[in-house]
Amino acid sequence: MNFLLPLTGSFAQPAGENPTVAMIEAAFAHHGLDWRYINVEVAPEDLGDAVRGARAMGWRGFNCSIPHKVAVIEHLDGLGQSAEIIGAVNTIVRRGDRLIGENTDGRGFVAALREVVDPRGKSIVLFGAGGAARAVAVEMALAGATRITVVNRSAARGQAVADLLNTRTAAQARYAPWTGPFSVPQDTDIVIHATSVGLYPDVEAMPDIDIDSLTPGMVVADGIHNPPRTRLLRAAQGRGCRTVDGLGMLVQQGVIGIKYWTGVDADPQVMRQALLDLDL
DSSP states (O other): OOOOOOEEEEEESSOTTOTHHHHHHHHHHHTTOOOEEEEEEOOGGGHHHHHHHHHHTTOOEEEEOTTOTTGGGGGSSEEOHHHHHHTOOSEEEEETTEEEEEOOHHHHHHHHHTTTOOOTTOEEEEEOOSHHHHHHHHHHHHTTOOEEEEEESOHHHHHHHHHHHHHHSSSEEEEEEOSSSBOOOTTOSEEEEOSSTTOTTOTTOOOSBOGGGOOTTOEEEEOOOSSSSOHHHHHHHHTTOEEEOHHHHHHHHHHHHHHHHHSOOOOHHHHHHHHHTTTO
16 A cells, blocks of 8 residues: 555645635545645745745645745746746646646636636626736636726726736737726626625625626626625626626636646536535
């Protein structure tokens, strides 16, 4: 018997509320993989030591969450394409002796979205310009979205995301100020909410969007996974829109990560059920 189990995990601060360990270990068990996923609290000043420790102990890979997604880059040996464009990493993969940074935030979102609509050729309105929004914007552009409007309260951050898309992808992007209830243009195909408004425990918060501007032809996606059925998604469903929840994004991120680490195509339904069992 071999008692040396392959290790993966997550470095974050805070780490205690991260449910990723539940879905990853459920997938490992379902697919007969005797691997482990360890959730670790890592302070910013200890990140370098944590990465060196993972490297020394032969970890097969790990996730990085807040506040390490940018800072971890200096401790790695290289970046994947989208991680290099986005400028942030959430998944690290061991390839031989090298640790390579990837970003599955946006790819997980696109994979979940594709269960409802293909973004190729579509017009997008994206709310937010933080790290998650930036990742989603880049991956939507790489997936073939033709027009992306970045709506954000900070003009500098919003314009920076639009400029990134215009210079590094084939999408046409523009910044739109978010100064009050934003009216979504009627030619919009997909509306994406990528801010923290509505995240637990503030579950009844609503992003400042003119709900009456949503039409039955639109798809509305929310990146928040806790709760999965946000107030925004409930309102969008009331307007006849198709919706995509953040739980799907989180699951698809895990699917991609497991594929990177093990080569196995994990069953997303097993992972989603593990999260639902937590009653997020």
